[in-house]
Amino acid sequence: MNSAENVYQDIAEQVRIPINMLPIPKARSLLEFRVALHTQDDLPGILTDPQEIWECEWCPSRAKCEELHGGPVGKAALEKEEAAKTA
Numbered sequence: 001m002n003s004a005e006n007v008y009q010d011i012a013e014q015v016r017i018p019i020n021m022l023p024i025p026k027a028r029s030l031l032e033f034r035v036a037l038h039t040q041d042d043l044p045g046i047l048t049d050p051q052e053i054w055e056c057e058w059c060p061s062r063a064k065c066e067e068l069h070g071g072p073v074g075k076a077a078l079e080k081e082e083a084a085k086t087a
């Protein structure tokens, strides 16, 4: 199968969103990268890419992540960093 889609629905409507499938070599290297994060000795850094920090808003590990990193993460960390630059 070379295609997939997410289907979101509520009582009023159904929305079908196509998913761009990764080629197998790219999927394999993404998995290897993610698995390596779980086997390293230290914690990986927090997400800082503006395109990725939205994930922190939905992350079930956020409270523990903030505790271990000693401060806010995600959008709040970016805002704190911007405030420190302008102070």
Ligand code: SF4
Binding pocket: 045, 046, 047, 055, 056, 059, 060, 061, 062, 065, 066, 073, 074
């Ligand atoms: S809150 Fe979750 S997604 Fe964000 S940096 Fe921490 S572990 Fe990663």
